[in-house]
Amino acid sequence: xxxxxxxxxxxxxxxxxxxxxxxxxxxxxxxxxxxxxxxxxxxxxxxxxxxxxxxxxxxxxxxxxxxxxxxxxxxxxxxxxxxxxxxxxxxxxxxxxxxxxxxxxxxxxxxxxxxxxxxxxxxxxxxxxxxxxxxxxxxxxxxxxxxxxxxxxxxxxxxxxxxxxxxxxxxxxxxxxxxxxxxxxxxxxxxxxxxxxxxxxxxxxxxxxxxxxxxxxxxxxxxxxxxxxxxxxxxxxxxxxxxxxxxxxxxxxxxxxxxxxxxxxxxxxxxxxxxxxxxxxxxxxxxxxxxxxxxxxxxxxxxxxxxxxxxxxxxxxxxxxxxxxxxxxxxxx
Amino acid sequence: xxxxxxxxxxxxxxxxxxxxxxxxxxxxxxxxxxxxxxxxxxxxxxxxxxxxxxxxxxxxxxxxxxxxxxxxxxxxxxxxxxxxxxxxxxxxxxxxxxxxxxxxxxxxxxxxxxxxxxxxxxxxxxxxxxxxxxxxxxxxxxxxxxxxxxxxxxxxxxxxx
Numbered sequence: 001x002x003x004x005x006x007x008x009x010x011x012x013x014x015x016x017x018x019x020x021x022x023x024x025x026x027x028x029x030x031x032x033x034x035x036x037x038x039x040x041x042x043x044x045x046x047x048x049x050x051x052x053x054x055x056x057x058x059x060x061x062x063x064x065x066x067x068x069x070x071x072x073x074x075x076x077x078x079x080x081x082x083x084x085x086x087x088x089x090x091x092x093x094x095x096x097x098x099x100x101x102x103x104x105x106x107x108x109x110x111x112x113x114x115x116x117x118x119x120x121x122x123x124x125x126x127x128x129x130x131x132x133x134x135x136x137x138x139x140x141x142x143x144x145x146x147x148x149x150x151x152x153x154x155x156x157x158x159x160x161x162x163x164x165x166x167x168x169x170x171x172x173x174x175x176x177x178x179x180x181x182x183x184x185x186x187x188x189x190x191x192x193x194x195x196x197x198x199x200x201x202x203x204x205x206x207x208x209x210x211x212x213x214x215x216x217x218x219x220x221x222x223x224x225x226x227x228x229x230x231x232x233x234x235x236x237x238x239x240x241x242x243x244x245x246x247x248x249x250x251x252x253x254x255x256x257x258x259x260x261x262x263x264x265x266x267x268x269x270x271x272x273x274x275x276x277x278x279x280x281x282x283x284x285x286x287x288x289x290x291x292x293x294x295x296x297x298x299x300x301x302x303x304x305x306x307x308x309x310x311x312x313x314x315x316x317x318x319x320x321x322x323x324x325x326x327x328x329x330x331x332x333x
Numbered sequence: 334x335x336x337x338x339x340x341x342x343x344x345x346x347x348x349x350x351x352x353x354x355x356x357x358x359x360x361x362x363x364x365x366x367x368x369x370x371x372x373x374x375x376x377x378x379x380x381x382x383x384x385x386x387x388x389x390x391x392x393x394x395x396x397x398x399x400x401x402x403x404x405x406x407x408x409x410x411x412x413x414x415x416x417x418x419x420x421x422x423x424x425x426x427x428x429x430x431x432x433x434x435x436x437x438x439x440x441x442x443x444x445x446x447x448x449x450x451x452x453x454x455x456x457x458x459x460x461x462x463x464x465x466x467x468x469x470x471x472x473x474x475x476x477x478x479x480x481x482x483x484x485x486x487x488x489x490x491x492x493x494x
Contacts, residue, residue: 020425020438088423088443095422096400105400105426167394167432311432319343319383326379 017247018168018308024086026302029158030187031079032112033180034297036154037188039072039119041212043148045192046070046126049208066126068195072188073119076154080112104164108157115150122147155184158301168308169241175230176304182226186219187297190269194290197283213286217273220293224266227300240309248307256303265296336412336471339386339448339455346465348375348382352457359456360446361439368439370448371457371466384457384466387435387448389414395427395436395447404436404445415449418442 053065159177276285353366403420421444
């Protein structure tokens with residue numbers, strides 16, 4: 001059987017994306033985004049609806065409705081160690097924390113740390129039964145505004161971290177932070193819906209749940225539109241961005257894209273939620289839609305990460321031309 | 334001080350990979366090419382061999398993205414870009430950022446490493462018999478290119494005659 005000469009760079013089967021950032025970074029981006037998005041949605045819900053469901057444990061009244069909608073910082077706190085887990089020398093992570101002006105990785109450490117600390121304080125303040133904590137004052141209001149700003153920054157940062165890598169054209173666009181922000185808000189709102197589902201924590205505020213569900217569906221549609229615009233704009237941006245999109249849509253990552261991102265992230269949740277609304281809000285369908293949507297959110301980050309192909313350097317182009325010329329000569333002979 | 338750079342002449346490279354070997358011996362003490370700071374990319378069936386080296390770029394992305402500034406430029410030392418192993422946290426951001434795919438992750442030391450010109454005496458240059466890798470003054474690169482273009486021009490004139 002004759003040897004088949006396949007182009008080492010141009011052929012889809014041989015497209016080489018970056019291999020440095022893999023699943024661990026995707027989990028980090030996903031949990032940070034989902035936690036931040038869930039906190040933003042939860043705080044807005046808290047401001048405008050004031051859901052409350054006080055349950056007594058050992059004689060102390062805990063507000064479980066607040067815990068269910070403001071638990072985002074816990075997710076971010078779980079996700080942050082994944083970045084440390086990916087480091088070569090884990091004990092040195094503080095070096096990055098101490099240099100916030102150097103790069104987006106370092107700034108991210110700072111943004112996430114501030115969000116986790118403030119978010120956990122506000123979560124504790126809302127849930128714990130101490131009267132002096134609940135005193136409504138300008139201080140707490142400012143703390144909430146600061147925390148929601150840092151939650152937005154955290155959700156955006158997950159995209160900015162990748163955007164800062166200028167040599168990978170698939171990531172080097174402002175549409176990526178926007179895509180991750182919308183995805184963070186949609187997965188975050190679904191995380192809140194899941195945490196309140198079946199527990200009747202929001203049952204006293206049926207309108208709140210309805211608004212949350214409606215908002216989540218709108219966010220999924222917006223996310224789909226942003227993803228389409230992102231991919232189509234990247235396809236036209238440069239040769240390597242085009243290769244990345246091809247790798248994702250038709251190359252070896254096509255299962256991840258069509259199965260993980262499109263089916264799990266968009267089609268299944270929308271279909272299941274439509275069936276659920278037809279069957280008068282059957283929680284089983286909503287629960288299934290939620291879990292599937294959350295998986296889709298993770299696959300979105302993993303897909304974008306694993307399809308990042310580096311910008312071509314002039315030397316590579318020269319090599320391509322030489323390769324093509326020699327292959328043609330060999331075929332002629 | 335005159336700035337010197339590594340220059341690769343791909344036409345001269347025979348793909349022997351001696352440069353990888355001496356590089357790893359010099360930097361790590363082990364003859365393990367996977368830990369070398371130079372990599373020879375080979376397409377055997379068409380006979381193309383390309384030694385990939387760090388270009389110590391003017392606008393170095395690896396320096397821009399390093400969260401601890403372990404990756405920095407030494408302006409007073411041949412304007413080279415080096416990584417301080419004592420500061421590197423092994424985040425591999427510089428590897429992702431470099432379009433030449435140059436900094437390498439050393440799995441034994443758990444940090445990122447890169448070419449440092451062997452402190453002014455590059456071993457890849459010393460041991461490269463066909464002189465595919467040379468260490469020359471930055472200004473001389475242009476002269477070499479011009480000389481090469483002139484030689485090609487002379488050859489084509491000769492062929493016409």
